[in-house]
Amino acid sequence: MKATIPSILLAFLLSACSSGPDLKPIFNGENLEGWVANREEIWTVADGVLTATNDPDQKGDILFTTKNDYRSFILELDFKFGEGRIDSGVFLRDNKEQIQIGESGSLKRDMTALPYIPGKGYPIQVETAQTVLEKTDWNTLRIEVNGSSYTTWLNGTEIMTYESETIVPRGPIGLQLHPKREMSISFRNILATELPE
Template sequence: MVLLSALCLTTAWGQSKAPKMKSIFNGKTFKNWEVPENNIWWTIHDGILSTKNGPDKKGSILWTKKQYKDFVVQLDFKFGDGTIDTGIFMRGDGEDAPQIQIGESGSLKRDMTGSPYVPKKGYPVEAEGVKELLKMDDWNTIKAQAVGNVYTVWLNGKKVMTYTMEGAKLEGPIGLQLHPGREMAVDFRNISVAKLK
């Protein structure tokens, strides 16, 4: 049993022990992040990073200052008002960099949390078991890993998705999305990253 557990851990992380996570959000300032010009979308209060778009329904992406190759990012999120359509950009945006969805897909009109979205390809795979795991009125923890062209996602401690993408971008920033075209609010906290190489 001990050996089996060790093997599972090795498989999950690609190494003999879980990586050391490093906080990239200090709960007080935008250190480590590229704040959008004329920022009206992102605010910090009581250790929480909040994002909200108003009646104009404009969107925004908050990018890390650093570029990442192989990494795992973990954060807590909590749905606010409106129809939530947000996510985590893995190594930038574009057709070679998937976004891990959090909330409802604007195109599919249903929750796709944990699934990868790729521009012009939609959702190549769908996360499994999310309905039973996702807490609509409380904090959730999502963990997304990128190793080479393989992406893996855990929701509240359970693996829900693995996706291998041909032609994937292998380096870029991490981004948090506020999707345009709708009114919504979402909170983030405890954002941390571990480099795997």
């Protein structure tokens, strides 16, 4: 018994230290409450999963949180590739700074968990994500935005940190369905928390 109590205590302390900030759902798993889209018909919710499917016009869309004043925050979500050539991502505070999910239209290769910025392209290009990316199953993407710096993890593996000179100081979080693609992508367990500054 004496050996068991310290073991339990150690496990509890390790768990408490590794849990980090308390992430809370920002997607309720039932509908688009708390989010806004230009074209809601391409976003569907079933069994706790949010799926985006491009229509025949392939116009794409961005689903933004109605909360539009995120500053420093952690976002965590699960995603799963659907049909077609996947080009999606998570927008950070506006519709420009983005963490890519799937294939880059310009580079024609997967750039998941790396930043894309119009005018700069992909300022960091590493292959780390390709060693842990599950192309036929669910993946967990974690993004920590702290001021003008952001870091990504994919399935628990740290991918990169980038210091941006162009990111706006506050804004919403967005999920992208890229235009000019026949594709679908699913999301679930979308969690976030704001960080003190």
